[in-house]
Amino acid sequence: MEDVIKEVAKVLLESKYAVALTGAGVSTESGIPDFRGPSGIWTRDPEAERRAYEVYDIFLRNPREYWERVVSGTSILGDLEKAQPNPSHYAMAEMERMGILKCIITQNIDNLHQKAGSKNVIDFHGNVLKLRCIRCGERYLKEEFDLERIVGEKKVPLCRKCQYPLKSDVVYFNEPIPKDVYARSFKEGRSAM
Ligand SMILES: [Zn+2]
Incomplete structure (x- = not known):
């Protein structure tokens, strides 16, 4: 193990443009369950997985029904907004400050890389703290909206720009990856090659 760590450190120090790809595994230490691990959300509750496939379609068909479900339901991921970064998030933020790591592309939606201090983070599947307009692409902080009152x-x-109904920034099943996120990810990925 020690040898592997030394080898990885050497490769990173010699790299010109290191980009980290992270997923659910980096956040399980922060108490956020993964999806397909032994005690993953889908593993324990296949019915929840089936329902998750319907969310984007419900938003497209009936944004009000979507928002009623969002406001009344509890997140299947637990209370993401209270979760705290763990040592791996902090280590990556430190590596960015040292100039070793240039970018993190994450499929996590929990905002923990940013909470740990990382600056150049691409939320490939969106961010739970934001809302997004699928028509014009504008994003807003969720806290700018009194969602319970609006739904009530x-x-x-x-959207304040185009008046289209907003959805969570989180990318659901069957929903395309937002174009700006896709373009940035490819640009960073190419820089690392
Ligand atoms: Zn808009």
Whole structure:
């Protein structure tokens, strides 16, 4: 193990443009379950996986029904907004400050890399703290909207630029990866080659 760590450190020090790809594994130490591991969310509850496939379609068909479900339901991932970074998040943030790591592309939606201090983070599957307009691509902080009140008034949060209904920034099954995120990820990935 010691040899492997030394070897990886050597490769990173010699690298010109290192990009980290992270997924659920990096956040399990922070108490966030993964999806397909031994005690993963889908592994324990296949029915939840089936329902997850419907969310994007519900938003497209009926944004109000989507928001009613979002506001009344509890997240299957637990309370993501209270989760704290763990040593691996902090180590990557430190490596960015040292100039070794240039970018993190993560499929996690938990914002923990940013919470740990990383600056150049691409949330490939979106960020749980944000809302996004699928028409014009604009993003907003969720906290800018009083979602309980809006839903209580039988309304939905609207994009301030184009008035289209907003959804969570989180990318659901069957939903395309946002174009800006896709383009940035490819640019960073190519820089690392
Ligand atoms: Zn818009």
